[in-house]
Amino acid sequence: MDNNQNQDPNQDPNNININLNEMVAQGAYCNLALVNHSPSEFVVDFIQLMPGVQQANVRSRIILAPLHAKRVMAALQQNITNxxxxxxxxxxMEPFVLGQNNNVQA
Incomplete structure (x- = not known):
């Protein structure tokens, strides 16, 4: 059986149809990210830290292969430039350090 039999001949094979459901489309507000790595992966924890509260909640954890982490970094850099x-x-601002008084005074 030919693998290309069911493909639209006019469709670009490099295009990917991406579905975004309503729950994911809402997103999650995060104001802190922690990045760790091992030889085989990067782990990014996106955290919502509320002022004056000692408990922080991880809102999302993304695990990336090293190559994909580098591609995400390049995409972020290009978007920041734009x-x-x-x-x-x-x-x-001054670096944020957990456990320190990070109040900024004008």
Whole structure:
């Protein structure tokens, strides 16, 4: 049986149809990410940290192969460059350290 038998001849084989259900489309607000790695994978925990609360909740964990982690990093860098060209530089603040008083005073 020919594997291409059921494919639309006009469809680009590099196109991927991506489904996004309503629950995933809502997204999850996160204001902290922790990244760890092993020889075979990168693990990114996206966390919602509420001010004045000592408990933080992991909202999502993404596990990536090293090559995909590098591709995500490049895509983020390109999008940050595009964003800053359109809206101006993103100003960095003091590094956030868990357990420290991270209040910013104007």
């Amino acid at each position: 964003y800053e060209q359109q809206f101006g530089e993103i100003k960095e």
